[in-house]
Amino acid sequence: REPGSSTTPPQPTILTKLTGETLVDYLRPRLFAPLGIENPTWDTDPQGRSLGGSGLHITTEDIARFGQMYLQKGEWNGQRILTEAWIDEATTAHSDNSNTQTNPDWTAGYGYQFWRCRFGGAYRGDGAFGQFCIVFPEHDAVLAMTSGVQNLQLVLDRVWEHLLPAFGDTTLPEDPAAQKALTSRLSSLTLPVAEGASASGIAAAVSGTTYEIEPNEFSIERVRFSFDEDSTTVTFTNGLGEQPVSAGYGVWREGTSESRVLGREYPWSSGLGKERMAACGIWIADDTFELRICYTESEVCPILRFHFSAKQIAIEVEPNVSWEEPTRTILTGRGES
Structure with missing residues (x-):
């Protein structure tokens, strides 16, 4: 066919046609349930078909579970979810994107829905406006973040600046004072409200x-x-x-x-x-x-x-x-x- 004369149906559409199940229903016993991910939902097009490439709604903790499963080469609680071969294949850079963008963490290579990161041997899945699942195989760690930011590179810069250098080979000793300070800080975080008056003459x-x-x-x-x-x-x-x-x-x-x-x-x-x-x-x-x-x-x-x-x-x-x-x-x- 001439280029542009036909289109390829998205994978969720093919899956539903073959199985009679939506993408969420198909993945529930195979991925979501084994990982303990409850109530996942997926955005749909006007025909009710799951988008597939975007639109999955799960919690930050769920994202961390998914990343941990990848860190463990496809295993979760002793159960094989994905093959180790697939984990390696999906997270390997297959596309050279070194000349496509100015942001350095989007030029280190691209696999199957996974970006290679520029530091620490890390790779990640990311979503629009600051949703991250970063896997650090060299440091046996996973970082999950959900946010609403315009500058995604700035977020990753802070990870490389503050978190990556703090990784070490030994377990840190307990620090009750630091834990108390962290707990206090987290409990006080809030989005700012505007300052002004609760009443007006009009x-x-x-x-x-x-x-x-x-x-x-x-x-x-x-x-x-x-x-x-x-x-x-x-x-x-x-x-x-x-x-x-x-x-x-x-x-x-x-x-x-x-x-x-x-x-x-x-x-x-x-x-x-x-x-x-x-x-x-x-x-x-x-x-x-x-x-x-x-x-x-x-x-x-x-x-x-x-x-x-x-x-x-x-x-x-x-x-x-x-x-x-x-x-x-x-x-x-x-x-x-």
Whole structure:
């Protein structure tokens, strides 16, 4: 056939046709269950087919289990999950990518869905915006990370700068003081909230108002506000219906959402179903309310600033990650009581 005259079906589609099972169902007894990975989900295309190359939702601990199985050459608790030959084949550099990018950890060779790292004989699987499974065979170690960052190379630079030199051949002695300090540090970590006021002179005037938003890339059609004494609810309407977001003033309030308020950016469905989220809001000026949303099982944590002026509204959208360099976008609309 002429190039471009046909396409090859993705492997999950072939697998489902041959077995009658989805990718998750097929892998559950063969991979997920033996590793103790519970409730894995996979994003699907409009025909309900698993994406395969991306879109798997599992926990950070699950990623570590997967990496540990690779470190152990395909074994887990005495059970053979993958052959040692496959582990070696998949993690060997088969593609020369030395001249394809400027980031050094993306130029050290590529195997079967695994990147070779530039230091320590390590290799890794990685996902968009900072999801990492790094295996260090020379140091008998695995590092799993989930995050929402734009600069993945910067994260790896910190690994090579701080973690890699700390590996040694002997077991470290117990250090209760250091363990206590680490525990205290971990227990205090939190995403920052904006500073400002919990009340504004215009809150009562805009509360209950619905704003019709001009056509935009995020598919936001309308926004409605309800300001209360200790929280606010911002209800977004997009092609999937109303998506209310309840935010505490200067504190995170947890909830769920049928879809992300900025609309579905991609032509596929999330395997998560209702997405867990947290939101906080604050008046950063008398006419400006800032809303921070964190989808706690994904990399997405946008900031939206609502600027009110008479019957007009301007919405400043600041994404934390993007396939291109994140840029602020201004949406405009007009209020109707």
